[in-house]
Amino acid sequence: MTRKELFEQIKKKESFLCVGLDTDLSKIPSHLLKEEDPIFAFNKAIIDATADLCVAYKPNIAFYECMGAKGWESLQKTLEYIPKDIFTIADAKRGDIGNTSKMYAQAFFEQMNFDSVTVAPYMGTDSVTPFLEFDNKWVILLALTSNKGGLDFQIQELSNGRKVFEEVLTQSKEWGSSDQLMYVVGATRAESLGEIRQIIPDHFLLVPGVGAQGGDLASVAQYGMNDHCGLLVNSSRGIIYASQEENFAEVARQEAQKLQGEMKGLLETYL
Numbered sequence: 001m002t003r004k005e006l007f008e009q010i011k012k013k014e015s016f017l018c019v020g021l022d023t024d025l026s027k028i029p030s031h032l033l034k035e036e037d038p039i040f041a042f043n044k045a046i047i048d049a050t051a052d053l054c055v056a057y058k059p060n061i062a063f064y065e066c067m068g069a070k071g072w073e074s075l076q077k078t079l080e081y082i083p084k085d086i087f088t089i090a091d092a093k094r095g096d097i098g099n100t101s102k103m104y105a106q107a108f109f110e111q112m113n114f115d116s117v118t119v120a121p122y123m124g125t126d127s128v129t130p131f132l133e134f135d136n137k138w139v140i141l142l143a144l145t146s147n148k149g150g151l152d153f154q155i156q157e158l159s160n161g162r163k164v165f166e167e168v169l170t171q172s173k174e175w176g177s178s179d180q181l182m183y184v185v186g187a188t189r190a191e192s193l194g195e196i197r198q199i200i201p202d203h204f205l206l207v208p209g210v211g212a213q214g215g216d217l218a219s220v221a222q223y224g225m226n227d228h229c230g231l232l233v234n235s236s237r238g239i240i241y242a243s244q245e246e247n248f249a250e251v252a253r254q255e256a257q258k259l260q261g262e263m264k265g266l267l268e269t270y271l
């Protein structure tokens with residue numbers, strides 16, 4: 001999916017919501033456990049209930065990989081079930097020496113046909129560029145993450161006066177265009193969005209951390225939105241585990257609707 005197509009979807013749905021499919025067997029409603037593939041049954045119900053409200057789905061690969069071959073099968077079925085006009089993110093946080101990164105990229109872009117994959121920048125240029133060699137595919141590079149430990153390294157100041165995450169943005173924006181590169185900035189780091197937008201005014205940002213981690217959507221939009229929205233805001237647990245009863249999908253829809261309603265207002269204000 002191109003940047004233009006993504007923006008068209010955002011305008012059409014009045015939403016920049018990404019629903020995180022962090023599907024955990026120990027958290028899904030017990031009546032689904034009798035299904036042949038409970039993980040897929042859960043994801044299918046969540047997708048049916050939210051597809052008109054969101055522009056992206058982000059399965060976190062850890063939740064599938066931890067179940068071995070069966071988990072990969074549930075992931076593949078989920079990916080195939082997602083409507084084709086919705087952006088898909090393999091949240092895998094990969095990145096390794098060049099020839100290994102190339103294999104990771106083939107896994108997510110060719111074998112599985114995701115639109116994008118999250119990548120960690122720690123190993124530098126040659127660990128990221130193999131992911132950028134695929135047409136119409138996106139790299140979503142970790143910049144300033146939502147978790148507490150994100151501050152251990154990412155905000156350390158370098159001898160050139162930049163913080164580590166600023167250096168990541170400054171260098172990596174030269175590796176590819178804003179049509180193939182996005183960045184992760186946690187919703188809990190909204191206070192840094194102003195300075196981030198100075199470095200990367202055009203790029204899309206994947207912003208996790210609203211809902212369960214307490215990030216504030218209004219501040220994210222105020223400081224992070226650009227003239228083509230430039231934001232995909234993710235919520236996982238806050239939507240998919242809003243209820244563990246039989247009506248879980250209906251309640252997930254209500255939670256997604258709350259966020260979409262807020263996003264509609266923010267798009268009207270800032271676009």
Ligand SMILES: O=C(O)c1cc(=O)[nH]c(=O)n1[C@@H]1O[C@H](COP(=O)(O)O)[C@@H](O)[C@H]1O
Nearest residue numbers: 060118145146147186208212213235236237
């Ligand atoms: O790359 C990510 O998606 C990510 C980056 C980050 O800084 N923080 C973060 O929470 N995430 C992911 O976003 C999702 C957040 O889930 P909830 O806190 O349940 O909404 C999880 O899948 C995390 O792995």
